[in-house]
Amino acid sequence: MEAGGAGEVDHLAGERATAQFDVDHMKVAWAGSRHAVDVADRMARLVASDPVFRKDNRTMLPRKELFKDTLRKAAHAWKRIVELRLTEEEANLLRLYVDQPGYVDLHWGMFVPAIKGQGTEEQQKKWLPLAYKFQIIGCYAQTELGHGSNVQGLETTATFDPKTDEFVMHSPTLTSSKWWPGGLGKASTHAVVYARLITEGKDYGIHGFIVQLRSLEDHSPLPGVTLGDIGGKFGSGAYNSMDNGVLRFDHVRIPRDQMLMRLSQVTKEGKYVHSNVPKQLLYGTMVFVRQTIVADASKALSRATCIAVRYSAMRKQFGPQTGGPETQVLNYKTQQSRLFPLLASAYAFRFVGEWLKWLYTDVTHKLEAKDFSTLQEAHACTAGLKAVTTSATADGIEECRKLCGGHGYLNSSGLPELFATYVPACTYEGDNVVLLLQVARILMKTVSQLASGKQPVGTMAYMGNVQYLMQCKCGVNTAEDWLSPAAIREVFEARALRMAVNCAQNINRAPSQEEGLYELSPDLLEVAVAHIQLIIVTKFIEKVEQDIPGEGVKEQLRNLCNVYALYLVHKHLGDFLSTGCMTARQGALANQQLGKLYAQLRPNAVALVDAFNYTDHYLGSVLGRYDGNVYPALYDEAWKDPLNDSPVPDGYREHLRPLLKQQLKLSRL
Ligand SMILES: CCCCCCCC/C=C\CCCCCCCCCCCCCCCC(=O)SCCNC(=O)CCNC(=O)[C@H](O)C(C)(C)COP(=O)(O)OP(=O)(O)OC[C@H]1O[C@@H](n2cnc3c(N)ncnc32)[C@H](O)[C@@H]1OP(=O)(O)O
Numbered sequence: 001m002e003a004g005g006a007g008e009v010d011h012l013a014g015e016r017a018t019a020q021f022d023v024d025h026m027k028v029a030w031a032g033s034r035h036a037v038d039v040a041d042r043m044a045r046l047v048a049s050d051p052v053f054r055k056d057n058r059t060m061l062p063r064k065e066l067f068k069d070t071l072r073k074a075a076h077a078w079k080r081i082v083e084l085r086l087t088e089e090e091a092n093l094l095r096l097y098v099d100q101p102g103y104v105d106l107h108w109g110m111f112v113p114a115i116k117g118q119g120t121e122e123q124q125k126k127w128l129p130l131a132y133k134f135q136i137i138g139c140y141a142q143t144e145l146g147h148g149s150n151v152q153g154l155e156t157t158a159t160f161d162p163k164t165d166e167f168v169m170h171s172p173t174l175t176s177s178k179w180w181p182g183g184l185g186k187a188s189t190h191a192v193v194y195a196r197l198i199t200e201g202k203d204y205g206i207h208g209f210i211v212q213l214r215s216l217e218d219h220s221p222l223p224g225v226t227l228g229d230i231g232g233k234f235g236s237g238a239y240n241s242m243d244n245g246v247l248r249f250d251h252v253r254i255p256r257d258q259m260l261m262r263l264s265q266v267t268k269e270g271k272y273v274h275s276n277v278p279k280q281l282l283y284g285t286m287v288f289v290r291q292t293i294v295a296d297a298s299k300a301l302s303r304a305t306c307i308a309v310r311y312s313a314m315r316k317q318f319g320p321q322t323g324g325p326e327t328q329v330l331n332y333k334t335q336q337s338r339l340f341p342l343l344a345s346a347y348a349f350r351f352v353g354e355w356l357k358w359l360y361t362d363v364t365h366k367l368e369a370k371d372f373s374t375l376q377e378a379h380a381c382t383a384g385l386k387a388v389t390t391s392a393t394a395d396g397i398e399e400c401r402k403l404c405g406g407h408g409y410l411n412s413s414g415l416p417e418l419f420a421t422y423v424p425a426c427t428y429e430g431d432n433v434v435l436l437l438q439v440a441r442i443l444m445k446t447v448s449q450l451a452s453g454k455q456p457v458g459t460m461a462y463m464g465n466v467q468y469l470m471q472c473k474c475g476v477n478t479a480e481d482w483l484s485p486a487a488i489r490e491v492f493e494a495r496a497l498r499m500a501v502n503c504a505q506n507i508n509r510a511p512s513q514e515e516g517l518y519e520l521s522p523d524l525l526e527v528a529v530a531h532i533q534l535i536i537v538t539k540f541i542e543k544v545e546q547d548i549p550g551e552g553v554k555e556q557l558r559n560l561c562n563v564y565a566l567y568l569v570h571k572h573l574g575d576f577l578s579t580g581c582m583t584a585r586q587g588a589l590a591n592q593q594l595g596k597l598y599a600q601l602r603p604n605a606v607a608l609v610d611a612f613n614y615t616d617h618y619l620g621s622v623l624g625r626y627d628g629n630v631y632p633a634l635y636d637e638a639w640k641d642p643l644n645d646s647p648v649p650d651g652y653r654e655h656l657r658p659l660l661k662q663q664l665k666l667s668r669l
């Protein structure tokens with residue numbers, strides 16, 4: 001798929017020959033189905049072969065050019081989608097492989113879902129066809145200069161005026177300026193704006209409104225609307241292709257029917273009516289996007305590990321004392337112990353993401369049938385998994401950069417830009433700490449209900465087994481015993497439950513529940529992480545228990561699952577020991593087994609990243625090339641830097657020459 005032209009050499013062929021499994025079948029296990037592999041393959045090639053989607057010069061473009069390049073790519077992508085009549089699945093993959101954040105992400109990812117989830121049928125009929133055909137471009141304007149995490153603290157107002165049957169949108173303070181929404185700065189014509197609904201003199205809290213921002217004739221801001229981009233962001237290239245924006249309203253009037261009225265309504269007379277549904281449905285768009293972010297985490301981490309594994313397999317440093325060839329850095333045990341858990345995490349996040357998508361679809365069907373019983377489970381899982389997977393992915397990309405030594409620091413390695421583009425995922429769609437505290441609160445509530453005999457359900461069902469899990473002893477006696485899924489599952493369940501119960505007891509000792517939650521919030525974060533890691537481990541185990549075709553594929557996945565779980569045991573040993581879930585000796589045995597698993601993984605490492613099936617275009621890294629022919633590529637890439645346009649740099653005459661001449665004169669004195 002990659003280089004492969006006549007006369008080209010596969011420098012990693014030796015690595016590929018040692019694989020002990022059928023890579024083609026692993027591609028299917030990774031993608032989810034043969035169909036998914038084929039579609040992804042087609043879309044990846046479509047993008048890679050189209051010069052408009054070139055991205056190798058992206059980090060060198062000034063911001064204005066980068067933004068224009070994004071507009072060009074989005075328009076071209078849309079043209080191809082229409083011309084080729086691509087399905088939604090294909091269009092989504094096309095966007096993935098184009099690999100450039102832009103307004104379309106928010107248009108499709110948040111504006112459209114907000115109207116679908118919170119608009120009435122009539123509103124959907126009116127707005128969705130316009131959005132589907134890009135006759136309007138929308139964004140999601142929630143966060144303000146003064147408040148992002150605290151949604152209930154937003155200040156923008158939407159005051160109903162019964163005389164004209166309109167809402168008056170207003171930004172009463174500087175801190176009420178909308179600040180951050182992607183696509184708002186330059187591209188959007190419309191926004192779903194979250195504002196405090198005020199009618200009959202009463203503040204009914206945050207609601208969504210569709211507001212036109214720019215003229216559909218010449219794109220200029222409408223009267224009373226102040227709009228702009230909020231400025232350059234972290235890293236070169238990266239998220240700077242996105243026009244995150246600022247928006248202020250000066251008494252802008254919109255018709256009453258542009259309030260999203262599925263959950264609550266305002267009548268012509270100004271009466272507020274709330275439908276008999278939980279008010280948290282207002283947060284539904286965020287739940288949807290958090291779920292997609294979990295799926296995307298595995299893509300970003302697999303990309304970074306693909307680069308680091310391939311490069312580590314071709315890179316050599318030092319050699320045996322006795323002479324002979326130098327050692328591939330991938331053979332160093334330290335390199336393996338840093339890299340293989342990340343590779344295993346990429347697979348773990350892929351499968352938990354797949355499961356979360358199923359959960360989300362299931363909850364959506366239940367909500368449609370007015371069954372709200374699983375809303376809390378959906379919130380806890382999407383928030384918690386979003387937080388744990390994005391933090392681990394961002395840290396993992398940075399670790400992969402370090403694993404590639406000095407060359408990893410070059411833009412041409414692809415890793416700096418990948419990190420800079422990815423790291424805001426720890427903040428957007430809910431700061432990870434804020435989200436974990438949400439999970440912890442739900443866990444505390446569940447613990448407090450155990451005494452009353454209320455049986456927890458879904459991913460918290462294990463907490464119902466409290467009598468056993470609070471006192472069970474880990475039965476591991478040998479390193480091999482750690483290969484038992486039951487043993488792994490039990491220690492993760494016991495750790496999560498014991499941490500939650502300990503924390504709940506400490507909170508109960510505080511003067512008030514609120515004070516307890518406040519004082520113990522650092523511990524609560526760890527409780528939430530333990531619970532979410534249990535979910536990821538469990539879903540990986542369940543995946544491996546399924547029927548998985550292909551020679552050796554199941555064995556490799558089992559190996560990766562064990563690496564993921566035992567790496568977490570090793571990393572969080574303090575939790576496992578302090579809660580008495582296992583002994584120090586059992587901890588040492590886990591680490592011993594982990595070392596054996598790394599050795600088994602080693603001959604399969606390159607093939608395991610090949611199974612991601614990424615094109616060189618998508619990877620965007622000279623270090624991660626499929627053929628492993630890194631050095632000529634690195635050398636060639638350097639000469640493309642604009643600084644090398646001329647042998648003598650701009651500025652020589654003004655700043656270097658006088659300096660050098662002056663030094664010459666001084667030395668003659
Ligand atoms: C250039 C080339 C392109 C090519 C183009 C090709 C063409 C394209 C074709 C197709 C493309 C397809 C594209 C798809 C793209 C998809 C990708 C999308 C990418 C998106 C990128 C993301 C950008 C980021 C966007 C944002 O950041 S938006 C803003 C997000 N903001 C937040 O997340 C704020 C976080 N804060 C909160 O959520 C809340 O304030 C809080 C912290 C939860 C607190 O809530 P609250 O104040 O209400 O109080 P609590 O008391 O804490 O809660 C009350 C009860 O409510 C429960 N609760 C809370 N939240 C929820 C919830 N979400 N659901 C359910 N229940 C909830 C809580 O548990 C409490 O319950 P109780 O029982 O205790 O009362």
Ligand SMILES: Cc1cc2nc3c(=O)[nH]c(=O)nc-3n(C[C@H](O)[C@H](O)[C@H](O)COP(=O)(O)OP(=O)(O)OC[C@H]3O[C@@H](n4cnc5c(N)ncnc54)[C@H](O)[C@@H]3O)c2cc1C
Nearest residue numbers: 140141142143147148149180181182424427428429430433
């Ligand atoms: C690249 C990017 C794109 C974005 N796109 C959009 C968009 O399209 N639309 C949109 O509406 N918004 C968007 N946002 C905004 C984003 O959703 C918010 O930045 C995010 O929700 C975090 O809120 P904040 O900035 O207010 O952080 P803050 O809440 O101010 O966080 C600051 C610090 O305070 C801590 N903190 C806050 N509350 C608590 C608490 N209760 N307990 C303990 N610690 C706490 C946090 O952990 C953090 O360390 C985007 C942001 C970024 C970076």
